[in-house]
Amino acid sequence: MDNKKLLEIKDLKVTFFTHAGEVKAVGGISYDLDYGEVMGIVGESGSGKSVEAYSIIGLLQSPGKIVGGEILFENKNILEFDKKQMQDFRGNEIAMIFQNPMTCMNPVYTVGNQLIEAVLCHHKIPKKEAQKRAIDMLNLVGINNPENRMKQYPHELSGGMRQRVMIAMGLICDPKLLIADEPTTALDVTIQAQILELMKEIQKNTQMSIIFITHNLGVVADICHRVSVMYAGKIVEQGNVDDIFYNTSHPYTKGLLKSMPRVDAEGYERLIPIEGTPVDMLNPPEGCGFATRCQSCMKICLKEAPPTIEVGERHTSSCWLLAMPGEGEVN
């Protein structure tokens, strides 16, 4: 069982030390990721989903700091790496693609230049070979005429094309893990569909693992094998994609699913929103972060953080309702 695991995160805590006070952006999350698995991380803005991903790849910026926990990548603790080790590791074993490809590429270098640089950083090979590799990569991500594209600058490409180049750049050193931070959010639906198909195909062929961060449950249903739902810096529910959608256990996940209109809906149904506003992470509530918006909130929810309960095979949920059977059903 253990050798299947690529990544293990144990009780990771990230705090931002701001002037206004400490913001516990990630408040102790744990999960593991198998080889060849696609894990979706869903949450609203400010839920800590990106911060958690930046911690894994070592790109967390000041004033953010990892204050506790372990990140094990193939049983090595990433947090103990020195600068040199981290540089070797990042880009080679693990890569990241971002939401806005325009801000992530250097505008004054050509696409080819940047791709070749990514290869030469990690492999001592002749430049010619690196160039060939870059062209192969662009072919793989479905860019026509790669020889010409290599000579172009990022601003000459369209949004979907740039995202393809980003993916090529991420995959050029055959990483074992790809972190995709909202890669399709900035794109139009038809382009989003193209990129999702591309990522699914590449994942199938290379068997790499992906951590897919998004707020769109539709995208999750499409590409992910497992899902972690985050709220207020904690994972509130985690499980296989089917369990999350069909055996939903946490009130927040249920609320999210109910509040979204569906394009394939049969008739008109009024939406059931989650009332209230997202938590203020500067002054997080005691107890369960979701309590103030939860319809089934009990007294204990406001005082103590709920335990994480196993509700099925590889399906966990953090809610007091599940810890106290008979106290009332979540509807």
Place this chain on the structure above:
Amino acid sequence: MDNKDILLKVENLRKYFPIKDGFGKMKNVQAVENVSFYINKGETFGLVGESGCGKTTLGRSILRLLEPTAGKITYDGDVIFDGKLKKQSKMLPFRRKMQIIFQDPSASLDPRMTVGEIIGEALDIHKLYENKKQRTERINKLLDMVGLNSEHSNRYPHEFSGGQQQRIGIARALAVEPEFIVCDEPISALDVSIQSQIVNMLEDMQNELGLTYLFIAHDLSVVRHISDRIGVMYLGNMVELGASHELYKNPLHPYTKTLLSAVPVPDPKVSKSRKRIILDGEIPSPMNPPSGCRFHTRCPYAVEICSRELPEWREIDKEHFVACHIV
């Protein structure tokens, strides 16, 4: 919705933006090209399309926030644009009837004005009160309507969350008691759990005040949910128009079919069994639109005539229009 009076009628509307190309030659970006439709009283008309298809430009041209290049706009029997430039001041009485809610709530509220001033400004312009007390009362009532309270009127926009800012934007639009509101992507900038709150609120307002909406969005699930009729735009053209359920059940234009199949459905089983149409390529530049049907460069069913002739805007079924050669 028995009342089938037409509130707004748009005929052959065009909006070109003149720009200089790389050699200093003037060219036109054809943002909206020959669009005709009408909106009935009390209904919600949805407008969908990808970025750059001209949906926002169309919405703003209707309000004459952007001056249209050609065409005719009739509002409740009064012509507000017929190709000749009329003075903006003539629009003032119509501004009381037609309002707009913008996409980015933080950018559309003046950061140096309090919420009370933002909402009150509209009341001042149209002189909708007799004394100070009445003005304050009206502002408080508006804040109450959108789920905020009267204490909020002395605060500045930055003190609010995105969802609350959008509520302020809605209160401002409602201040002049309009009949018609252009909702330009009012929920795209908001979090998922907040989106449904705003959608429900817009629906409640419509029922209470009898409003008519032009709802512009790129999220097809939301548009389908809120709209009675929907128009689909591609590269400045309207390609299909029909009743919301009809359009989703029986899409005729290849582009509509593609759009619908591309929307991710939050249901793993459905999403795995669904057949997706994946388009090649991207939207061509509106500076240089393709000849004939503007969609033919990406259309999987394109035949020879598509690149030659502009398809006619035809009524295929009752109230179901489409512009395509092969339908």
